[in-house]
Amino acid sequence: MKRTLLFAIEELNKYTRMITGKDSRVSVSVDRENGAGDIFYENCEISIERGEGTIAANCERAALLGVYAYLREVGCRFVRPGKRGEIIPEKNAEELSAHFVFSPENRHRGITIEGAVSVENVLEIIDWAPKAGFNSYFTQFTTSYEFFERWYKHKSNPFLEEEELSDEDVRRYFAEIVSEIKKRSMIYHAVGHGWTTLCIGIDCNGWSETEEDLSEEKKAMLAEINGERKFYKNKPLNTNLCYSSEKVREALSDKVAEYAETHPEVDVLHFWLADDFNNVCECEECKKRSVSDHYVKILNRIDEKLTEKRLDTKICFLVYFDLYWPPDREKIKNENRFIMMFAPIFRSYLQPFAKASEADSAVMEYRRNKIEYPRSTGTYLAFLREWKKVFKGDSFDFDYHLMWDINRDFSGETIAEVLYDDIRSLKGIGLNGLISCQIQRAFYPNGFAFYLMGRALTDGRLSFADIREEYYSAAYGKYAPQAKEIYETIKNKVGFAYTGGEKCASGTNPDLFSALAYLKLKEENFIEAKDCNETVKESLKILHFVVSNVYRAVKVIVLKEENAPREEIEKADAERKNYFNSRELEFQPYADGFYVNMIVDGIIEAKAVGIYADE
Numbered sequence: 249m250k251r252t253l254l255f256a257i258e259e260l261n262k263y264t265r266m267i268t269g270k271d272s273r274v275s276v277s278v279d280r281e282n283g284a285g286d287i288f289y290e291n292c293e294i295s296i297e298r299g300e301g302t303i304a305a306n307c308e309r310a311a312l313l314g315v316y317a318y319l320r321e322v323g324c325r326f327v328r329p330g331k332r333g334e335i336i337p338e339k340n341a342e343e344l345s346a347h348f349v350f351s352p353e354n355r356h357r358g359i360t361i362e363g364a365v366s367v368e369n370v371l372e373i374i375d376w377a378p379k380a381g382f383n384s385y386f387t388q389f390t391t392s393y394e395f396f397e398r399w400y401k402h403k404s405n406p407f408l409e410e411e412e413l414s415d416e417d418v419r420r421y422f423a424e425i426v427s428e429i430k431k432r433s434m435i436y437h438a439v440g441h442g443w444t445t446l447c448i449g450i451d452c453n454g455w456s457e458t459e460e461d462l463s464e465e466k467k468a469m470l471a472e473i474n475g476e477r478k479f480y481k482n483k484p485l486n487t488n489l490c491y492s493s494e495k496v497r498e499a500l501s502d503k504v505a506e507y508a509e510t511h512p513e514v515d516v517l518h519f520w521l522a523d524d525f526n527n528v529c530e531c532e533e534c535k536k537r538s539v540s541d542h543y544v545k546i547l548n549r550i551d552e553k554l555t556e557k558r559l560d561t562k563i564c565f566l567v568y569f570d571l572y573w574p575p576d577r578e579k580i581k582n583e584n585r586f587i588m589m590f591a592p593i594f595r596s597y598l599q600p601f602a603k604a605s606e607a608d609s610a611v612m613e614y615r616r617n618k619i620e621y622p623r624s625t626g627t628y629l630a631f632l633r634e635w636k637k638v639f640k641g642d643s644f645d646f647d648y649h650l651m652w653d654i655n656r657d658f659s660g661e662t663i664a665e666v667l668y669d670d671i672r673s674l675k676g677i678g679l680n681g682l683i684s685c686q687i688q689r690a691f692y693p694n695g696f697a698f699y700l701m702g703r704a705l706t707d708g709r710l711s712f713a714d715i716r717e718e719y720y721s722a723a724y725g726k727y728a729p730q731a732k733e734i735y736e737t738i739k740n741k742v743g744f745a746y747t748g749g750e751k752c753a754s755g756t757n758p759d760l761f762s763a764l765a766y767l768k769l770k771e772e773n774f775i776e777a778k779d780c781n782e783t784v785k786e787s788l789k790i791l792h793f794v795v796s797n798v799y800r801a802v803k804v805i806v807l808k809e810e811n812a813p814r815e816e817i818e819k820a821d822a823e824r825k826n827y828f829n830s831r832e833l834e835f836q837p838y839a840d841g842f843y844v845n846m847i848v849d850g851i852i853e854a855k856a857v858g859i860y861a862d863e
């Protein structure tokens with residue numbers, strides 16, 4: 249029997265025994281119409297009466313997703329990865345009935361590796377993802393080294409000692425991760441940035457700097473900026489090439505075709521240019537055309553080479569930075585080969601797609617290497633509209649709600665609401681789903697937004713309130729009202745509009761003072777968990793940690809607002825950091841210390857601006 253189908257049956261048996269104490273009497277099969285070879289198509293019919301029946305899917309992944317959808321239907325909840333994130337009810341087999349067709353709302357429902365991760369973190373996310381409704385996973389670069397390095401080296405936490413991490417370790421972790429993705433038949437996305445460096449012989453797995461001197465031949469391939477061809481700010485990954493050069497285009501398309509051929513496990517191979525912006529080639533030939541025109545030429549060459557090799561691998565192209573402006577002359581020839589990825593990285597996460605300003609809907613003028621990207625969401629929607637005119641193929645949103653702002657929004661409530669709104673806008677703006685570029689440990693201040701992402705992408709009928717109720721009642725059980733009250737109070741008193749930096753209040757903010765009093769009281773007299781399951785206990789433990797950390801962060805902000813002596817501010821700030829860092833291990837699977845520290849430090853520093861004019 250096939251691997252994923254076997255796994256789906258094992259999962260069904262495992263959870264059925266946990267629910268009823270007995271083996272499952274439901275058969276799982278793959279025998280429905282397969283969607284004409286469309287690898288993204290998923291359909292599963294669940295027909296179960298009093299514990300007996302069938303789960304019949306069109307493909308193995310849909311069978312596994314169907315099993316989890318059925319388990320949810322009978323009361324199981326998966327609010328976080330791991331055992332302490334599950335709610336499994338106890339029932340008799342006779343109480344297990346479900347009749348529905350699992351047919352997800354969006355074909356692209358994925359998670360991209362980012363943040364600081366241990367191998368266990370990633371494996372747990374992959375295990376949890378289909379339980380939460382996700383169908384895709386994206387490992388960036390060829391080994392994702394940088395994300396592991398951030399965790400194992402513990403550079404952001406003086407309480408933790410640097411651990412050994414060799415390239416060999418990371419390659420082994422990576423192989424394990426890919427194996428778990430394939431075990432679930434998830435759509436496997438790979439690479440993204442890094443092709444530009446592979447062409448000059450560097451396998452880049454992050455944004456590290458180099459002093460390396462290149463040969464004249466290789467240097468000639470780099471973009472010319474201000475008359476010089478060299479690594480952009482010493483970062484190979486952020487260095488564009490001279491795309492008008494046929495040699496460069498051939499080298500890039502060769503590398504992609506070669507990779508697709510030697511990595512048949514990859515379903516969607518991402519071909520992106522360099523990271524960073526205002527760094528494209530200024531040579532006479534490059535300037536004659538838009539960057540997108542050169543890009544599309546390479547895309548068409550990739551397609552020709554893959555066709556020659558009889559490979560079905562999908563190529564994902566990126567609408568990002570200079571590529572926001574669609575090509576004026578070149579056209580993608582074989583649209584079926586490609587998926588368009590819209591990545592509005594600088595947009596505001598306080599302004600959902602549906603509330604984008606009409607005033608910003610004009611297409612910005614292109615100025616080579618002199619572009620200032622605005623935060624207004626409308627600007628990016630205008631770019632998308634222009635691209636939709638020249639590309640009619642499949643596409644998705646590649647977005648960053650849970651990358652930085654999950655830690656900027658201290659309550660996790662506002663970012664969840666914006667995320668929900670955006671997911672519900674996808675169809676209207678012509679996108680077939682979301683691949684989220686985000687920290688993996690996005691369960692702090694809570695897992696609400698991450699949970700909501702999976703649910704809203706999968707089930708188009710659910711309202712924000714439905715998902716919120718479902719999450720809170722599963723995660724906090726009988727303590728849901730108290731948990732809601734705390735998160736809502738944080739939202740109201742230290743809102744995302746304030747910490748998100750768009751309404752950077754100067755002078756005193758009365759809500760901050762009342763927040764401080766409230767948080768102090770809650771920290772000292774926190775909910776005492778009694779007669780509840782381990783998952784609820786864990787949720788409350790995370791919430792207590794949130795209260796303590798937000799209390800300490802607000803305390804520093806208030807001291808700044810009050811113009812307290814510098815030593816007093818520094819002391820409180822050190823106490824805040826020590827509090828979090830000394831407990832990071834205890835909350836490791838939920839809170840990404842690397843990002844929490846970076847973001848909260850940033851918020852606190854920003855609050856100094858405007859208060860201390862001399863700084």
Ligand SMILES: [Zn+2]
Pocket residue numbers: 471472489490491492493529530531532533534535
């Ligand atoms: Zn050039």
